Amino acid sequence: MAIEATTSNPAQGAPPAADIAQPPQKLHPLVPADLDDAEAEFVLQSAKALGRKLVKRSAQGHYWQAPHVQGRPFVIALESFHRLSALFHTVAPLSNYLYGRRDVATRDDLGALVLTSEKITEHRRGDASIPSGLFAQPEAAHLSAVIFSNSATVAKFHRIGTELGYGPQDVALLRYGNLPDPDPNADRPLEHAYVVGDYDPEERETFSEGFHILHNPWARIPIADGIFPGFTEHRLRDDGLVLTTTSRLDYFTSHTLVLHAPDARTRARDYVERYQAAATS
Numbered sequence: 001m002a003i004e005a006t007t008s009n010p011a012q013g014a015p016p017a018a019d020i021a022q023p024p025q026k027l028h029p030l031v032p033a034d035l036d037d038a039e040a041e042f043v044l045q046s047a048k049a050l051g052r053k054l055v056k057r058s059a060q061g062h063y064w065q066a067p068h069v070q071g072r073p074f075v076i077a078l079e080s081f082h083r084l085s086a087l088f089h090t091v092a093p094l095s096n097y098l099y100g101r102r103d104v105a106t107r108d109d110l111g112a113l114v115l116t117s118e119k120i121t122e123h124r125r126g127d128a129s130i131p132s133g134l135f136a137q138p139e140a141a142h143l144s145a146v147i148f149s150n151s152a153t154v155a156k157f158h159r160i161g162t163e164l165g166y167g168p169q170d171v172a173l174l175r176y177g178n179l180p181d182p183d184p185n186a187d188r189p190l191e192h193a194y195v196v197g198d199y200d201p202e203e204r205e206t207f208s209e210g211f212h213i214l215h216n217p218w219a220r221i222p223i224a225d226g227i228f229p230g231f232t233e234h235r236l237r238d239d240g241l242v243l244t245t246t247s248r249l250d251y252f253t254s255h256t257l258v259l260h261a262p263d264a265r266t267r268a269r270d271y272v273e274r275y276q277a278a279a280t281s
Contacts (some may be wrong), residue, residue, distance in 0.1 A: 001144070001223065004063055008045035008080040030255060032085045040125035042089040045082040045153050047123070047130050050146065054139050073144035074223045075213075079152055087150045090252045091212045093146055096120055096244040098214055100133025101238045105187055113185045117240030130174075135216040135236075143188055144219040151210035155256040162196045163204045172196070172264035177254025177274055189252055190263040191279030195268045196256075206230050209250055268270070 032038030036225050053063065053076050060066045078094075080086035096102045097120075104116045120132040144233045162173050176193035208230025217224060217236045225233060231265070232246040259268050 001075055001174070001227075002063065002069040003064075003075045003077055003147070005077040006049045006053055007078070008042070008049045008082040008086065012084050030085055030088055032088060037125065038085060039089060039093050040123065041082070042080060042086065043123045044125050044128060044130060045086075046078060046080060046094055047097060049078055049135065050076055050143075051132065054143065055134060064140070071221070073219070073223045074142055075141065075145045075223070077147040077149075087153070088253055089150060091148050091150075091214070091232075094146070095214060095234055095242055097123060098131055098216075099136050099145060099242060100136060101236070101239065101240050101242070111185075113187060115241060119240070121146070123252070140216060141218065141220050143216055144217055144221050144223050144235055146214045147158055147211060147228075148214065150253065151213045151251065156205070156210070158206070158258070159196045159205055159256060160207070169260050170260060170264055172259045172268040173267040174257045174259060174271055175254055176257075176272075178252040179249050182249070183237050192251075193272045193275040193279075195265060195272055197268070 021239060031088060056063065060067070063069055080089060100120050101117045101234070102120055104118050106114045106116070106222065108114050113168075122129050122131055131137070158167075159173055159175065161167060162171075173196035174193065175196060176191075178189035179192045181190045208228065211228070211230070212234060213228055213230045214234045215221070215236075225235075232244060232250055235243050235245075237243050
């Protein structure tokens, strides 16, 4: 297959976003102050990044018309970098845009969680709007899938290197964030934290963790399941719900702290204990 990588970026020629021009000193820059507006911006910026790749032409035509791409699945890999807090966003808003559907959660008379799906026609932010359901648009017929990650950054290299024994002894890495709750009735994520390296080798992080592949059900050249081992896969079902398949629980969002002190690992373990206690209280 052919994979083209892209990122969402700050608008060219526009003044930098406030959190880039003057990073907040007290507020955590990784969490947007206005979650609804930030999510709307994430969708629009992601749509721009994907759209640029779909309309781009060279002397050979579109990407899928190039001789080395013809007859192969064409995939776009995306990560968001349009502002400091862009990596906060999960795959869910992107899935809503690509499939033109969103999940609606309710409870039945017995308190069990019930998921249904509703159609989305557009995405708006202020005066700007774009149609939803990119995969169903004619220009996306040659787009077999979109790969997305909000964790393909230097922190992953730090964690994997630490797991393999690299790095000084007075440095410890602590990761915390939100995991999916496997309880079918759960409507909130699990809070989780751990010290990198405090587990057996078979539990080590892989480079495929944190990567999602969203399959285009209308693609002219589809991709089979399992082509990307370890990726979380998403497929639109006939009932409008998106089936998500994963080999192990993966963070929605996470943050990696680097502690530098003679007793860094002890301090990191203490922080994990306090974090987990607070999360379950």
